[in-house]
Amino acid sequence: ILHVPDDLTPEEQQELENIRRRKQELLEDIQRLKDEIAEVTSEIENLGSTEERKNMQRNKQVAMGRKKFNMDPKKGIQFLIENDLLKNTSDDIAQFLYKGEGLNKTAIGDYLGERDEFNIQVLHAFVELHEFTDLNLVQALRQFLWSFRLPGEAQKIDRMMEAFAQRYCQCNPGVFQSTDTCYILSFAIIMLNTSLHNPNVKDKPTVERFISMNRGINDGGDLPEDLLRNLYESIKNEPFKIPEDDGNDLTHTFFNPDREGWLLKLASLMLIVCSTGGRVKTWKRRWFILTDNCLYYFEYTTDKEPRGIIPLENLSIKEVEDKKPNCFELFIPDNKDQVIKACKTEADGRVVEGNHTFYRISAPTAEEKEEWMNSIKAAISRDPFYEMLAARKKKVSSMKRH
Numbered sequence: 001i002l003h004v005p006d007d008l009t010p011e012e013q014q015e016l017e018n019i020r021r022r023k024q025e026l027l028e029d030i031q032r033l034k035d036e037i038a039e040v041t042s043e044i045e046n047l048g049s050t051e052e053r054k055n056m057q058r059n060k061q062v063a064m065g066r067k068k069f070n071m072d073p074k075k076g077i078q079f080l081i082e083n084d085l086l087k088n089t090s091d092d093i094a095q096f097l098y099k100g101e102g103l104n105k106t107a108i109g110d111y112l113g114e115r116d117e118f119n120i121q122v123l124h125a126f127v128e129l130h131e132f133t134d135l136n137l138v139q140a141l142r143q144f145l146w147s148f149r150l151p152g153e154a155q156k157i158d159r160m161m162e163a164f165a166q167r168y169c170q171c172n173p174g175v176f177q178s179t180d181t182c183y184i185l186s187f188a189i190i191m192l193n194t195s196l197h198n199p200n201v202k203d204k205p206t207v208e209r210f211i212s213m214n215r216g217i218n219d220g221g222d223l224p225e226d227l228l229r230n231l232y233e234s235i236k237n238e239p240f241k242i243p244e245d246d247g248n249d250l251t252h253t254f255f256n257p258d259r260e261g262w263l264l265k266l267a268s269l270m271l272i273v274c275s276t277g278g279r280v281k282t283w284k285r286r287w288f289i290l291t292d293n294c295l296y297y298f299e300y301t302t303d304k305e306p307r308g309i310i311p312l313e314n315l316s317i318k319e320v321e322d323k324k325p326n327c328f329e330l331f332i333p334d335n336k337d338q339v340i341k342a343c344k345t346e347a348d349g350r351v352v353e354g355n356h357t358f359y360r361i362s363a364p365t366a367e368e369k370e371e372w373m374n375s376i377k378a379a380i381s382r383d384p385f386y387e388m389l390a391a392r393k394k395k396v397s398s399m400k401r402h
Helices: 010-071 073-082 090-099 105-112 117-128 137-146 154-171 179-197 207-213 225-237 366-379 384-401
Strands: 259-266 283-291 294-298 308-311 316-320 327-331 343-345 351-353 358-362
Touching: 010 073, 010 105, 073 105, 090 105, 090 117, 105 117, 105 154, 117 154, 137 154, 137 179, 137 225, 154 179, 154 384, 179 207, 179 225, 179 384, 207 225, 259 366, 283 366, 316 366, 327 366
Parallel strands: none
Antiparallel strands: 259 283, 259 358, 283 294, 294 308, 308 343, 316 327, 327 358, 343 351
């Protein structure tokens, strides 16, 4: 506290009073500045946290939209549009699918293959995002088939490969006489990839056979042999990489199966030879799940991983008589000795190819046998490539005649 002398003159007292007043004004100004600084700081902090909250909320909604898309593509797209995370235009949706962050490539393929007019527009916008200029057909197919997973339905595949052929010919004018030529050769390459690299295909096609099967597809003329040889060698040296079902897991795969239940399965066709010379069939009880055109079987219902997977593509099913009641068999029609494409997990955890030429299964009751057989028949898919390729070749030759 400042001690003020008693003997100040009136002028000195006035000066002292002025100093006190200015000091008080300065203190008030300092406090005002402090208050303003605190207010601005608070506003900046609130602004930052609001933006952060908005971004966090947006990211959560995008993640939710991706999950919805992976479970139901149309509903996922609708959710993203309704929440202003995606514009309702074919170009914007195509960009979203092309980037593919966190998206299941099977779901992308299903959405792009739909026959709705809008989905077809998205498909063409999606294909336009691919740059095929100066790529040979195998290189272009590698790029295209890695951006999604081809669906199983023939009509969907047809629309997608038609769009691919148009885009390839647009990027590489003069390579083929028509988009039909590109379309047919693309399927021939996909089929060649399967024939050369599927271990179940014993009769591997030679380059001469590949050249022969593609004669006359270039509007009635032949494609250059060098071109076909180069495409053949490219596939022979490196198979197509098929994208995994990323963005999905076993929990979702088995979440809503077509059918599930306990069945008896013949354990192995490599029958045990007894000392008496007889053969023993061993049956094992397994929990079967039918979903996504595959039969999965588990040792226990609580198992997280299946003991075996049997893809149903190109298989047939029939009733059979056995000592076990209510039996049916899965088999490859017209080729009794061919091993079925399947896999199983050994006791040590190794995944190995199955060695069954057929699978014999016994149901608990006659009614359940019928239900299982009907469900499996509905799930069995046929490889559409051969039929589609034959149809397109027929169309080309018909147009040539007319």
